[in-house]
Amino acid sequence: MKLCYIVQGNTGEYEDYVEWIFKVFLSKENANQITDLLNARLCNNKAHRNQGDIPGHSRYSEEHKRISELFLEIDPGFRLDYTGTNYKIVEAYLSEEE
Numbered sequence: 722m723k724l725c726y727i728v729q730g731n732t733g734e735y736e737d738y739v740e741w742i743f744k745v746f747l748s749k750e751n752a753n754q755i756t757d758l759l760n761a762r763l764c765n766n767k768a769h770r771n772q773g774d775i776p777g778h779s780r781y782s783e784e785h786k787r788i789s790e791l792f793l794e795i796d797p798g799f800r801l802d803y804t805g806t807n808y809k810i811v812e813a814y815l816s817e818e819e
Contacts, residue, residue: 724814727811763806763808
């Protein structure tokens with residue numbers, strides 16, 4: 722079996738916590754590159770989970786709309802709430818059986 726690398730996004734907390742799959746890679750290097758790029762872009766826009774709650778954040782704010790539009794061009798499943806968003810890599814085995 723071959724190992725694959727799933728880039729997964731997440732946002733929210735408690736009952737509002739949500740995860741989604743962005744892309745699957747066969748190369749760990751490629752998965753790391755896109756994950757690092759997405760998380761750096763989130764940090765640059767002050768929307769990364771590790772930066773703490775987003776001050777004055779509301780899903781109806783212009784800043785939320787701007788960040789969401791920027792990321793939806795890259796990740797159609799992108800979501801954002803006041804806790805910020807994060808991308809991580811999950812490893813799984815690829816089965817070629819039907």
